[in-house]
Amino acid sequence: xxxxxxxxxxxxxxxxxxxxxxxxxxxxxxxxxxxxxxxxxxxxxxxxxxxxxxxxxxxxxxxxxxxxxxxxxxxxxxxxxxxxxxxxxxxxxxxxxxxxxxxxxxxxxxxxxxxxxxxxxxxxxxxxxxxxxxxxxxxxxxxxxxxxxxxxxxxxxxxxxxxxxxxxxxxxxxxxxxxxxxxxxxxxxxxxxxxxxxxxxxxxxxxxxxxxx
Numbered sequence: 333x334x335x336x337x338x339x340x341x342x343x344x345x346x347x348x349x350x351x352x353x354x355x356x357x358x359x360x361x362x363x364x365x366x367x368x369x370x371x372x373x374x375x376x377x378x379x380x381x382x383x384x385x386x387x388x389x390x391x392x393x394x395x396x397x398x399x400x401x402x403x404x405x406x407x408x409x410x411x412x413x414x415x416x417x418x419x420x421x422x423x424x425x426x427x428x429x430x431x432x433x434x435x436x437x438x439x440x441x442x443x444x445x446x447x448x449x450x451x452x453x454x455x456x457x458x459x460x461x462x463x464x465x466x467x468x469x470x471x472x473x474x475x476x477x478x479x480x481x482x483x484x485x486x487x488x489x490x491x492x493x494x495x496x497x498x499x500x501x502x503x504x505x506x507x508x509x510x511x512x513x514x515x516x517x518x519x520x521x522x523x524x525x526x527x528x529x530x531x532x533x534x535x536x537x538x539x540x541x542x543x544x545x
């Protein structure tokens with residue numbers, strides 16, 4: 333494949349194909365779960381390929397040469413996905429399903445649901461290496477590509493969106509008060525997530541008891 337190895341932008345079409353391959357795998361297990369249980373594995377799936385300008389900025393910020401090789405071998409988030417779930421148990425079920433995707437190897441993972449950040453941020457982060465039927469920047473085919481996947485509940489996702497908005501706003505009055513309120517809100521949402529999971533478990537247990545009687 334004649335692809336300019338010095339310009340990340342030239343690799344975007346290949347990354348889109350790899351991303352589609354990964355999305356197809358995730359949607360396949362979602363459809364399988366729907367057929368088996370009547371419920372999807374997740375609420376919705378968000379994805380993007382990092383824009384060339386953003387990737388160049390990140391290479392510079394991390395101290396790497398601005399090149400396609402840096403973007404595809406030193407950084408791992410050229411492909412980014414977010415799996416948003418209804419319940420906490422769904423997050424961990426999706427993690428296991430992703431681990432079982434053919435050609436997928438987990439490189440790194442951080443559980444910010446069990447190990448909450450001081451500001452209240454909750455999410456599960458995975459870096460995966462994916463073998464896909466496309467030539468990579470080292471000339472291998474099937475090639476090896478990286479993707480960052482974030483998994484969280486709807487409540488966690490709503491909170492993260494608000495916190496992200498706060499982070500990039502300037503000249504905000506009473507920032508200490510807002511940060512404290514965000515932390516309180518994160519803890520309350522986490523309590524709601526746990527309560528909803530408990531209610532769901534009770535409903536499912538009742539259904540199971542009904543089938544057995």
